[in-house]
Amino acid sequence: MSGARIAMVAACPFPSLQGSQVFVEQLSEQLVARGHEVHLLTYGQGRAVEDRGYVHHRIRRLRGDDSARSGPRLVKPVLDLMLASRLARILGRTRFDVVHCHNYEAAIVGLTARLRRAVPVVYHSHNLMGDELPTYFSRRASQRAASWMGAALDRTVPRASDQVIALCDYSAGVLRQCGVSEQRLSIIPPAVVDQGPARPVADARRALGLTQAGSWVGYCGNLDAYQNLETLLDAFVLLRSPCAPRLLIATHRLERCFLAAVRKRGLSERVRVLEVVAWPDARLAMEACDLLVLPRNHGSGWPIKLLNYLSLGRAVLAGGCGGKVLVPGKDGEVVRDGSPAALAAAMQRLVGADDIRERLGRAGRQRFLSDFTWDAVLPAVERVYARCAVSNPLPTRGTHVNVRGWNR
Numbered sequence: 001m002s003g004a005r006i007a008m009v010a011a012c013p014f015p016s017l018q019g020s021q022v023f024v025e026q027l028s029e030q031l032v033a034r035g036h037e038v039h040l041l042t043y044g045q046g047r048a049v050e051d052r053g054y055v056h057h058r059i060r061r062l063r064g065d066d067s068a069r070s071g072p073r074l075v076k077p078v079l080d081l082m083l084a085s086r087l088a089r090i091l092g093r094t095r096f097d098v099v100h101c102h103n104y105e106a107a108i109v110g111l112t113a114r115l116r117r118a119v120p121v122v123y124h125s126h127n128l129m130g131d132e133l134p135t136y137f138s139r140r141a142s143q144r145a146a147s148w149m150g151a152a153l154d155r156t157v158p159r160a161s162d163q164v165i166a167l168c169d170y171s172a173g174v175l176r177q178c179g180v181s182e183q184r185l186s187i188i189p190p191a192v193v194d195q196g197p198a199r200p201v202a203d204a205r206r207a208l209g210l211t212q213a214g215s216w217v218g219y220c221g222n223l224d225a226y227q228n229l230e231t232l233l234d235a236f237v238l239l240r241s242p243c244a245p246r247l248l249i250a251t252h253r254l255e256r257c258f259l260a261a262v263r264k265r266g267l268s269e270r271v272r273v274l275e276v277v278a279w280p281d282a283r284l285a286m287e288a289c290d291l292l293v294l295p296r297n298h299g300s301g302w303p304i305k306l307l308n309y310l311s312l313g314r315a316v317l318a319g320g321c322g323g324k325v326l327v328p329g330k331d332g333e334v335v336r337d338g339s340p341a342a343l344a345a346a347m348q349r350l351v352g353a354d355d356i357r358e359r360l361g362r363a364g365r366q367r368f369l370s371d372f373t374w375d376a377v378l379p380a381v382e383r384v385y386a387r388c389a390v391s392n393p394l395p396t397r398g399t400h401v402n403v404r405g406w407n408r
Helices: 019-033 076-093 103-113 129-136 140-160 169-177 201-208 229-238 256-264 279-287 304-312 320-324 340-351 354-371 374-391
Strands: 005-010 037-042 055-058 098-102 121-125 163-166 185-187 216-220 246-251 271-275 291-294 315-318
Touching: 005 019, 005 076, 005 103, 019 037, 019 098, 019 304, 019 374, 037 076, 076 103, 098 103, 098 374, 103 121, 103 140, 121 140, 121 374, 129 140, 140 169, 163 169, 163 374, 169 185, 185 374, 201 279, 216 279, 216 304, 229 256, 229 340, 246 279, 256 271, 279 304, 291 304, 291 340, 304 315, 304 354, 315 320, 315 340, 315 354, 340 354
Parallel strands: 005 037, 005 098, 037 055, 098 121, 121 163, 163 185, 216 246, 216 291, 246 271, 291 315
Antiparallel strands: none
Protein backbone atom coordinates (compact mmCIF):
# COMPACT_ATOMS: atom_id res chain seq x y z
CA MET A 1 0.00 0.00 0.00
CA SER A 2 1.31 3.42 -0.93
CA GLY A 3 1.52 5.68 2.10
CA ALA A 4 0.78 9.22 3.14
CA ARG A 5 3.17 11.90 4.30
CA ILE A 6 2.08 13.01 7.75
CA ALA A 7 3.27 15.95 9.85
CA MET A 8 2.69 14.91 13.48
CA VAL A 9 2.68 17.86 15.91
CA ALA A 10 2.85 17.54 19.71
CA ALA A 11 3.34 20.72 21.76
CA CYS A 12 5.24 19.02 24.57
CA PRO A 13 8.67 17.78 25.65
CA PHE A 14 9.61 14.57 23.90
CA PRO A 15 10.26 11.76 24.54
CA SER A 16 8.67 11.34 27.95
CA LEU A 17 7.01 8.67 30.07
CA GLN A 18 3.82 10.72 30.19
CA GLY A 19 0.85 9.01 28.58
CA SER A 20 0.22 11.40 25.70
CA GLN A 21 3.87 11.41 24.63
CA VAL A 22 4.03 7.61 24.77
CA PHE A 23 0.89 7.43 22.65
CA VAL A 24 2.25 9.90 20.06
CA GLU A 25 5.56 8.05 19.88
CA GLN A 26 3.94 4.68 19.32
CA LEU A 27 1.41 6.10 16.84
CA SER A 28 4.27 7.54 14.79
CA GLU A 29 6.17 4.23 14.84
CA GLN A 30 3.11 2.21 13.91
CA LEU A 31 2.20 4.49 11.00
CA VAL A 32 5.73 4.12 9.63
CA ALA A 33 5.45 0.34 9.96
CA ARG A 34 2.31 0.49 7.79
CA GLY A 35 4.09 2.34 5.00
CA HIS A 36 3.49 6.00 5.85
CA GLU A 37 6.11 8.74 6.12
CA VAL A 38 5.93 10.57 9.46
CA HIS A 39 7.63 13.79 10.52
CA LEU A 40 7.18 14.46 14.26
CA LEU A 41 7.59 18.03 15.56
CA THR A 42 7.92 18.67 19.32
CA TYR A 43 9.36 21.08 21.88
CA GLY A 44 13.11 21.20 22.43
CA GLN A 45 13.28 19.55 25.85
CA GLY A 46 14.31 15.93 25.89
CA ARG A 47 16.54 14.29 23.33
CA ALA A 48 16.44 13.81 19.59
CA VAL A 49 14.97 10.46 18.58
CA GLU A 50 16.76 8.50 15.90
CA ASP A 51 16.36 5.14 14.19
CA ARG A 52 12.66 4.83 15.02
CA GLY A 53 11.44 5.17 11.44
CA TYR A 54 9.97 8.67 11.73
CA VAL A 55 11.81 11.97 11.35
CA HIS A 56 12.00 13.92 14.61
CA HIS A 57 12.07 17.73 14.37
CA ARG A 58 12.61 19.71 17.56
CA ILE A 59 12.50 23.45 18.09
CA ARG A 60 15.46 25.08 19.83
CA ARG A 61 15.44 24.60 23.59
CA LEU A 62 15.37 27.90 25.44
CA ARG A 63 18.13 28.34 27.98
CA GLY A 64 16.99 27.26 31.44
CA ASP A 65 13.76 25.69 30.19
CA ASP A 66 14.10 22.05 31.18
CA SER A 67 10.56 21.56 32.45
CA ALA A 68 8.79 18.33 31.59
CA ARG A 69 5.56 19.45 33.25
CA SER A 70 2.16 19.47 31.67
CA GLY A 71 -0.07 22.51 31.99
CA PRO A 72 0.30 26.26 31.52
CA ARG A 73 3.62 28.07 31.89
CA LEU A 74 4.61 31.62 31.01
CA VAL A 75 7.08 30.40 28.40
CA LYS A 76 4.51 28.30 26.53
CA PRO A 77 3.35 31.04 24.08
CA VAL A 78 6.97 31.59 23.04
CA LEU A 79 7.48 27.86 22.50
CA ASP A 80 4.28 27.62 20.48
CA LEU A 81 5.28 30.52 18.23
CA MET A 82 8.60 28.76 17.63
CA LEU A 83 6.71 25.55 16.90
CA ALA A 84 4.40 27.29 14.41
CA SER A 85 7.35 28.90 12.65
CA ARG A 86 9.17 25.58 12.38
CA LEU A 87 6.07 23.80 11.09
CA ALA A 88 5.53 26.49 8.47
CA ARG A 89 9.09 25.96 7.21
CA ILE A 90 8.59 22.18 7.10
CA LEU A 91 5.33 22.54 5.18
CA GLY A 92 7.01 25.01 2.82
CA ARG A 93 9.74 22.55 1.90
CA THR A 94 7.62 19.41 1.47
CA ARG A 95 4.05 18.66 0.51
CA PHE A 96 2.23 16.84 3.30
CA ASP A 97 -1.09 15.03 3.05
CA VAL A 98 -2.20 15.83 6.59
CA VAL A 99 -1.09 17.65 9.74
CA HIS A 100 -2.02 15.52 12.75
CA CYS A 101 -2.12 17.68 15.90
CA HIS A 102 -2.32 16.39 19.46
CA ASN A 103 -4.08 18.61 22.00
CA TYR A 104 -4.98 22.27 21.79
CA GLU A 105 -1.67 24.06 21.49
CA ALA A 106 -0.56 21.77 18.67
CA ALA A 107 -3.89 22.28 16.90
CA ILE A 108 -3.52 26.07 17.11
CA VAL A 109 0.02 25.69 15.76
CA GLY A 110 -1.22 23.53 12.90
CA LEU A 111 -4.11 25.83 12.03
CA THR A 112 -1.79 28.84 12.08
CA ALA A 113 0.86 27.23 9.90
CA ARG A 114 -1.63 26.10 7.28
CA LEU A 115 -2.79 29.67 6.62
CA ARG A 116 -0.01 29.85 4.04
CA ARG A 117 0.17 26.17 3.08
CA ALA A 118 -3.16 24.50 2.38
CA VAL A 119 -3.09 21.13 4.12
CA PRO A 120 -5.83 19.33 6.10
CA VAL A 121 -5.54 19.47 9.89
CA VAL A 122 -6.60 16.55 12.09
CA TYR A 123 -7.15 17.54 15.72
CA HIS A 124 -6.65 14.65 18.18
CA SER A 125 -8.54 15.53 21.34
CA HIS A 126 -6.77 13.98 24.33
CA ASN A 127 -8.79 16.12 26.73
CA LEU A 128 -11.21 19.03 26.99
CA MET A 129 -9.77 22.24 28.34
CA GLY A 130 -12.98 23.24 30.08
CA ASP A 131 -12.57 20.47 32.66
CA GLU A 132 -8.76 20.13 32.81
CA LEU A 133 -7.34 23.67 32.70
CA PRO A 134 -8.84 24.76 36.06
CA THR A 135 -7.08 21.87 37.84
CA TYR A 136 -3.72 23.60 37.37
CA PHE A 137 -4.76 26.52 39.59
CA SER A 138 -5.53 26.71 43.31
CA ARG A 139 -7.29 30.07 43.70
CA ARG A 140 -10.99 30.22 42.89
CA ALA A 141 -10.69 33.32 40.75
CA SER A 142 -7.94 31.70 38.70
CA GLN A 143 -9.97 28.50 38.38
CA ARG A 144 -13.00 30.44 37.12
CA ALA A 145 -10.89 32.29 34.57
CA ALA A 146 -9.24 29.04 33.46
CA SER A 147 -12.64 27.36 33.13
CA TRP A 148 -13.90 30.20 30.93
CA MET A 149 -10.78 30.16 28.77
CA GLY A 150 -10.86 26.38 28.51
CA ALA A 151 -14.49 26.39 27.42
CA ALA A 152 -13.67 29.04 24.79
CA LEU A 153 -10.94 26.78 23.40
CA ASP A 154 -13.37 23.83 23.36
CA ARG A 155 -15.82 25.92 21.29
CA THR A 156 -13.33 27.17 18.72
CA VAL A 157 -10.26 25.03 18.05
CA PRO A 158 -11.88 21.67 17.24
CA ARG A 159 -14.50 23.28 15.02
CA ALA A 160 -11.77 24.94 12.92
CA SER A 161 -10.09 21.60 12.16
CA ASP A 162 -10.89 19.46 9.12
CA GLN A 163 -11.28 16.23 11.12
CA VAL A 164 -11.48 15.63 14.87
CA ILE A 165 -10.63 12.46 16.79
CA ALA A 166 -12.20 12.08 20.24
CA LEU A 167 -11.04 9.35 22.59
CA CYS A 168 -14.45 8.58 24.12
CA ASP A 169 -18.19 9.16 23.86
CA TYR A 170 -18.10 11.78 26.63
CA SER A 171 -15.62 14.00 24.79
CA ALA A 172 -17.41 13.46 21.50
CA GLY A 173 -20.69 14.61 23.05
CA VAL A 174 -19.16 17.84 24.31
CA LEU A 175 -17.45 18.47 20.97
CA ARG A 176 -20.78 18.02 19.17
CA GLN A 177 -22.31 20.62 21.48
CA CYS A 178 -19.39 22.90 20.60
CA GLY A 179 -20.27 22.71 16.91
CA VAL A 180 -18.18 19.86 15.50
CA SER A 181 -20.28 18.16 12.85
CA GLU A 182 -20.85 14.43 12.78
CA GLN A 183 -19.11 14.16 9.40
CA ARG A 184 -15.87 15.53 10.87
CA LEU A 185 -15.91 13.63 14.18
CA SER A 186 -14.53 10.14 14.88
CA ILE A 187 -14.41 8.30 18.20
CA ILE A 188 -11.20 6.26 18.36
CA PRO A 189 -9.78 4.90 21.62
CA PRO A 190 -6.04 5.03 22.23
CA ALA A 191 -3.73 2.04 21.98
CA VAL A 192 -0.38 0.88 23.32
CA VAL A 193 2.04 -1.80 22.21
CA ASP A 194 1.44 -5.17 23.86
CA GLN A 195 4.54 -6.33 25.72
CA GLY A 196 2.95 -9.38 27.28
CA PRO A 197 1.50 -10.07 30.72
CA ALA A 198 3.28 -9.14 33.93
CA ARG A 199 5.97 -11.27 35.55
CA PRO A 200 5.18 -12.83 38.96
CA VAL A 201 4.66 -10.35 41.78
CA ALA A 202 7.40 -11.93 43.90
CA ASP A 203 10.02 -11.52 41.16
CA ALA A 204 9.20 -7.84 40.65
CA ARG A 205 9.24 -7.11 44.38
CA ARG A 206 12.58 -8.82 44.74
CA ALA A 207 14.02 -6.67 41.96
CA LEU A 208 12.76 -3.50 43.66
CA GLY A 209 13.73 -4.52 47.18
CA LEU A 210 10.12 -4.47 48.40
CA THR A 211 8.85 -6.66 51.21
CA GLN A 212 7.14 -9.86 50.08
CA ALA A 213 4.75 -9.79 53.02
CA GLY A 214 1.33 -8.21 52.67
CA SER A 215 -0.25 -6.52 49.68
CA TRP A 216 0.80 -3.59 47.53
CA VAL A 217 -1.55 -1.25 45.65
CA GLY A 218 0.12 0.62 42.79
CA TYR A 219 -0.30 3.87 40.87
CA CYS A 220 1.94 4.77 37.91
CA GLY A 221 1.83 8.20 36.33
CA ASN A 222 2.24 11.92 36.89
CA LEU A 223 1.20 13.57 40.14
CA ASP A 224 -0.78 16.50 38.73
CA ALA A 225 -3.98 17.57 40.48
CA TYR A 226 -6.34 16.19 37.83
CA GLN A 227 -5.21 12.65 38.73
CA ASN A 228 -7.18 13.01 42.00
CA LEU A 229 -4.45 11.45 44.14
CA GLU A 230 -5.68 13.33 47.21
CA THR A 231 -8.65 10.94 47.28
CA LEU A 232 -6.29 7.97 47.05
CA LEU A 233 -4.23 9.20 50.01
CA ASP A 234 -7.38 9.92 52.03
CA ALA A 235 -8.55 6.37 51.31
CA PHE A 236 -5.28 4.97 52.67
CA VAL A 237 -5.78 6.96 55.87
CA LEU A 238 -8.97 4.95 56.39
CA LEU A 239 -7.14 1.62 55.97
CA ARG A 240 -5.68 1.16 59.44
CA SER A 241 -5.96 -2.57 60.05
CA PRO A 242 -2.77 -4.66 60.53
CA CYS A 243 -3.37 -6.30 57.14
CA ALA A 244 -3.92 -3.00 55.30
CA PRO A 245 -2.07 -2.77 51.97
CA ARG A 246 0.88 -0.51 51.22
CA LEU A 247 0.90 2.01 48.37
CA LEU A 248 3.57 2.13 45.66
CA ILE A 249 3.69 5.31 43.56
CA ALA A 250 5.83 5.27 40.40
CA THR A 251 6.29 8.60 38.64
CA HIS A 252 8.71 10.18 36.21
CA ARG A 253 8.71 13.45 38.16
CA LEU A 254 8.62 13.81 41.94
CA GLU A 255 6.48 16.62 43.35
CA ARG A 256 7.28 18.17 46.72
CA CYS A 257 3.62 19.01 47.33
CA PHE A 258 2.67 15.35 46.91
CA LEU A 259 5.39 14.19 49.30
CA ALA A 260 4.17 16.81 51.76
CA ALA A 261 0.61 15.49 51.41
CA VAL A 262 1.87 11.99 52.26
CA ARG A 263 3.66 13.26 55.38
CA LYS A 264 0.69 15.38 56.44
CA ARG A 265 -1.52 12.30 56.53
CA GLY A 266 1.01 10.25 58.47
CA LEU A 267 1.47 7.80 55.60
CA SER A 268 5.24 7.97 55.18
CA GLU A 269 5.73 4.42 56.47
CA ARG A 270 3.06 2.96 54.21
CA VAL A 271 3.70 4.85 50.95
CA ARG A 272 6.75 4.20 48.76
CA VAL A 273 7.42 6.71 45.98
CA LEU A 274 9.73 5.67 43.14
CA GLU A 275 11.10 8.04 40.52
CA VAL A 276 11.29 6.10 37.26
CA VAL A 277 13.31 7.28 34.30
CA ALA A 278 12.48 4.62 31.71
CA TRP A 279 9.55 2.41 30.76
CA PRO A 280 11.09 -0.85 32.06
CA ASP A 281 11.33 0.76 35.52
CA ALA A 282 7.68 1.87 35.39
CA ARG A 283 6.54 -1.57 34.23
CA LEU A 284 8.53 -3.26 37.00
CA ALA A 285 6.80 -1.09 39.60
CA MET A 286 3.36 -2.03 38.27
CA GLU A 287 4.29 -5.71 38.16
CA ALA A 288 5.19 -5.59 41.87
CA CYS A 289 1.61 -4.71 42.84
CA ASP A 290 -1.39 -6.92 43.54
CA LEU A 291 -3.85 -4.22 42.51
CA LEU A 292 -3.42 -1.19 40.23
CA VAL A 293 -5.47 1.90 40.99
CA LEU A 294 -6.50 4.97 39.01
CA PRO A 295 -8.48 7.46 41.13
CA ARG A 296 -9.06 10.05 38.38
CA ASN A 297 -12.63 11.36 38.18
CA HIS A 298 -14.90 10.99 35.17
CA GLY A 299 -14.08 13.51 32.46
CA SER A 300 -12.77 13.98 28.97
CA GLY A 301 -9.36 12.32 29.23
CA TRP A 302 -8.53 8.68 28.63
CA PRO A 303 -5.52 7.73 30.74
CA ILE A 304 -2.93 5.75 28.78
CA LYS A 305 -1.88 4.23 32.09
CA LEU A 306 -5.21 2.41 32.18
CA LEU A 307 -4.25 0.56 28.99
CA ASN A 308 -0.85 -0.27 30.50
CA TYR A 309 -2.62 -1.62 33.60
CA LEU A 310 -4.94 -3.81 31.54
CA SER A 311 -2.17 -5.10 29.31
CA LEU A 312 -0.29 -6.47 32.33
CA GLY A 313 -3.18 -8.64 33.44
CA ARG A 314 -3.35 -7.07 36.91
CA ALA A 315 -6.68 -6.26 38.53
CA VAL A 316 -7.66 -2.60 38.09
CA LEU A 317 -9.63 -0.33 40.42
CA ALA A 318 -10.60 3.05 38.97
CA GLY A 319 -12.53 6.18 39.73
CA GLY A 320 -15.18 7.49 37.35
CA CYS A 321 -12.78 7.79 34.42
CA GLY A 322 -12.59 4.00 34.33
CA GLY A 323 -16.31 3.77 33.71
CA LYS A 324 -15.83 4.68 30.05
CA VAL A 325 -13.65 1.57 29.60
CA LEU A 326 -14.26 -0.99 32.32
CA VAL A 327 -17.33 -3.15 32.86
CA PRO A 328 -17.54 -3.21 36.68
CA GLY A 329 -17.17 -6.70 38.07
CA LYS A 330 -16.15 -8.11 34.71
CA ASP A 331 -12.81 -6.61 33.59
CA GLY A 332 -12.21 -4.16 36.44
CA GLU A 333 -13.87 -2.27 39.26
CA VAL A 334 -15.12 1.32 39.34
CA VAL A 335 -15.89 3.38 42.46
CA ARG A 336 -17.78 6.59 43.06
CA ASP A 337 -15.83 9.75 42.23
CA GLY A 338 -14.29 11.64 45.12
CA SER A 339 -15.24 9.12 47.82
CA PRO A 340 -12.26 8.00 49.94
CA ALA A 341 -14.53 5.63 51.87
CA ALA A 342 -15.74 3.86 48.72
CA LEU A 343 -12.19 3.63 47.37
CA ALA A 344 -10.86 2.29 50.69
CA ALA A 345 -13.60 -0.32 50.94
CA ALA A 346 -12.99 -1.52 47.38
CA MET A 347 -9.23 -1.76 47.92
CA GLN A 348 -9.69 -3.69 51.17
CA ARG A 349 -12.09 -6.12 49.48
CA LEU A 350 -9.91 -6.73 46.44
CA VAL A 351 -6.55 -7.18 48.16
CA GLY A 352 -8.20 -9.83 50.31
CA ALA A 353 -9.66 -11.78 47.40
CA ASP A 354 -7.00 -13.40 45.24
CA ASP A 355 -9.54 -15.23 43.09
CA ILE A 356 -11.44 -12.04 42.21
CA ARG A 357 -8.25 -10.17 41.35
CA GLU A 358 -7.01 -12.99 39.13
CA ARG A 359 -10.34 -13.16 37.31
CA LEU A 360 -10.46 -9.39 36.77
CA GLY A 361 -6.85 -9.35 35.61
CA ARG A 362 -7.41 -12.07 33.01
CA ALA A 363 -10.56 -10.41 31.69
CA GLY A 364 -8.88 -7.00 31.61
CA ARG A 365 -6.01 -8.33 29.53
CA GLN A 366 -8.43 -9.99 27.09
CA ARG A 367 -10.31 -6.68 26.80
CA PHE A 368 -7.02 -4.94 26.03
CA LEU A 369 -6.06 -7.47 23.37
CA SER A 370 -9.42 -7.19 21.63
CA ASP A 371 -9.92 -3.40 21.69
CA PHE A 372 -6.77 -1.44 22.51
CA THR A 373 -3.86 -2.80 20.49
CA TRP A 374 -2.56 -0.94 17.46
CA ASP A 375 -3.91 -3.62 15.14
CA ALA A 376 -7.37 -2.79 16.44
CA VAL A 377 -7.05 1.01 16.49
CA LEU A 378 -4.74 2.10 13.66
CA PRO A 379 -7.09 1.32 10.71
CA ALA A 380 -9.60 3.79 12.17
CA VAL A 381 -6.93 6.53 12.25
CA GLU A 382 -6.08 5.80 8.61
CA ARG A 383 -9.77 6.16 7.70
CA VAL A 384 -9.69 9.68 9.19
CA TYR A 385 -6.75 10.50 6.91
CA ALA A 386 -8.72 9.08 3.99
CA ARG A 387 -11.64 11.42 4.74
CA CYS A 388 -9.19 14.33 4.70
CA ALA A 389 -7.98 13.23 1.26
CA VAL A 390 -11.55 12.99 -0.06
CA SER A 391 -12.76 16.32 1.35
CA ASN A 392 -9.46 18.14 0.62
CA PRO A 393 -8.19 16.85 -2.76
CA LEU A 394 -4.84 18.63 -2.56
CA PRO A 395 -2.11 17.99 -5.14
CA THR A 396 0.72 15.93 -3.72
CA ARG A 397 4.40 15.92 -4.51
CA GLY A 398 6.51 12.80 -4.11
CA THR A 399 3.78 10.67 -2.51
CA HIS A 400 0.63 8.88 -3.59
CA VAL A 401 -2.40 8.66 -1.32
CA ASN A 402 -4.07 5.27 -1.62
CA VAL A 403 -7.50 6.04 -0.16
CA ARG A 404 -8.83 2.59 -1.00
CA GLY A 405 -5.99 1.02 0.94
CA TRP A 406 -6.79 3.11 4.02
CA ASN A 407 -10.35 1.89 4.06
CA ARG A 408 -9.42 -1.77 4.29
